[in-house]
Amino acid sequence: MVCIPAGRAVVGADSQRRLERPAHTVELSTFYFDRFETTNRDYDRCVASGTCAPARRLPSATDFAAPDQPVVGLSWTLADTYCRWAGKRLPTEAEWEKVARGGERGWRYPWGNEPPSCQLAHTGGCRPSTTRPVGSLPAGAFGVHDLAGNGYEWVNDWSSACYDGCPGACGEACRGRDPQGPCGGAPFCSLSKMRLLKGGSWFWPASHARGSWRRPEHPESGMHRLSVRCASSYALLATWPPLSSSDPPTKPSAPPPPSQQQHERFNAVVDDADIFQVPVCEQRGGAAADCREPFSYIASNEAEQHLWLPYIENVGGAYVGIGADQSFNFISAARSRWAWIFDYDPTVVRLHYILRAVILDAATPADLVGAFSDARAAQTRKRVRASLGQLPAEQAATIELLGRVREPLRDLYARSAAPSSSAGRFGWLRNPNHYAYIRKLHTQGRIAIRKGNLLTDQVMPAIARSAKQLGVPVRVLYLSNADDQWDMTHQYRQNILALPFDQRSVV
Incomplete structure (x- = not known):
């Protein structure tokens, strides 16, 4: 061409x-x-x-x-x-x-x-x-x-x-x-x-x-x-079925601890404070380019995420995505080496602050579920507060969120960890190896949590620059249902086109 x-x-x-x-x-x-x-x-x-x-x-x-x-x-x-x-x-x-x-x-x-x-x-x-x-x-x-x-x-x-x-x-x-x-x-x-x-x-x-x-x-x-x-419209062609299913990749080894230079390049992506200016929509289900839902998706409403497993399993590379803990399902299945998770809902970002603190402290999925129990509520609150030492402005709002959603999260994560006849081995809490992989990435500082908006020229272009500097292709891009809710604006298109994809990338 x-x-x-x-x-x-x-x-x-x-x-x-x-x-x-x-x-x-x-x-x-x-x-x-x-x-x-x-x-x-x-x-x-x-x-x-x-x-x-x-x-x-x-x-x-x-x-x-x-x-x-x-x-x-x-x-x-x-x-x-x-x-x-x-x-x-x-x-x-x-x-x-x-x-x-x-x-x-x-x-x-x-x-x-x-x-x-x-x-x-x-x-x-x-x-x-x-x-x-x-x-x-x-x-x-x-x-x-x-x-x-x-x-x-x-x-x-x-x-x-x-x-x-x-x-x-x-x-x-x-x-x-x-x-x-x-x-x-x-x-x-x-x-x-x-x-x-x-x-x-x-x-x-x-x-x-x-x-x-x-x-x-x-x-x-x-x-x-x-x-x-x-x-x-694109330099890289999208074909079906994806290469990952017609020519499955071998399982990548666990990544080694990154160098200081890699960390600096990875963390060059900074928060977009403008997300606090995005108003709340007047009606439920009305999320659009100029407003966000009047409630927060602390749990995914996508029940059949496991259907993506044949297409993303072991593709490696980098992960870019939005939303709550469903990102961990995709990251662990793909064995992504680096992961940028962002959202324009501050509540979802704060949920990830909570999860990061708990994951680092919980050796197994059962330990993570237990961290949200009544018996360990005070310990978890202390752990989350300590983890936000570099984000003092977020401490109060994040601790308030933890108090409000702790019990629903306990029930949600218990269900996610339970066996499933349909999902099989898919799921970061259902599969102990997947959980261990997410924990390793968090331990190595390979998962970045950022405030960001798909539609602006802040976080996504910065992710594209960082991925290119790291020399890593974006293998999994997860946009949830954002494309259904928002017009494909010129900036949105530019943001996606700027990401370094290759033949094994899946959107």
Whole structure:
């Protein structure tokens, strides 16, 4: 894939068909674009996996079947399925045009404004009367090949009568930043029955190879000239199943005590005091970007966390997550080497202060449960107060919280430590080895507890910097249900994209 840098791009044309009018400028975020059209070899791997249905190849289409030729005979649905299988997506029309027209240059063709020839484009009248192997045509401004002719390429957008100035115009949906077209490119659209093709093909005249050309087509059409290339918003592709389940990692050894330099890099992440400014929502269940729940989740409401075990077990690396003690379930299963836990609810952060003090004092899960009993309440309170010597401003609020939730925590952790037919060996309190691992990380200072907000430019960017300085990939990122409650703001996206992931990372 080729990285297409963020910036403006000219889309549409004033002097062409109504469908292409008017020319306008859009703003696009950085994205990634396949250098070549999807080949038969690529697509056959998807078919072999059982994910993709075979392309619709006509009886006379043997001239289109070579491994390095672009796969043709794809409906929009087949093209979309392939891109998803590959961990990518279909490009938007605006993205496709940016690549094909040189961005702000607004060229008519990938090479500029010079009229097409069979050396620059493979369209109707050129020989052979079939597709050519990918990479046969010169690259455009961004290093992408075969954007004029060869296979007609599906994009994600629904069709519209024009961009602006006619009945059925796309309007705002095709303007601004990262436009998605009618209905936002959703699976179903009441405004249109047709998806778009771009770039022309070996069959149609050279006019179809114009970058602004738009061809509406029924999504289930799949003639022997319809092809695809994919895009992605991310440099690292997400594939299913994760590598950790198809190629399970070996169990990492316990980490040694970190050096002073490692500690300094790890603890460079500081609290974000702005979380105290986040107001409480007026209603339960209304948590959003600008307010938090009027109650605190001291216990997770996610009952089937064990389903993640096959995907995160022994992946190592670093852990980044929010919420209460469920983070320990994931950290211990993954055997994370470093862990940053943060939350924008001060109560949840204070719960972790309590847990850290108790874990360091409790050798076994049974000891931890007992620390919240009536008989040991005073001892636990003393231990927690002593552990907050470096956080004097938090002592009063944390001790008050302990008094308020001690009994519910005792019952909660007793249940978590009990055998489970469904969860099996999953759980930091259910599995003594997992508990011992969490205790070791806390003893070595490898678990950081921070006040932080997913949506701001404070804690998450700092975690990304620290992880990179430590040379450790983030292998597990746990966001609970934050994505369901909050809009994916620009800063939120930047925070996630800044984290150093690799092929074994699981979100």
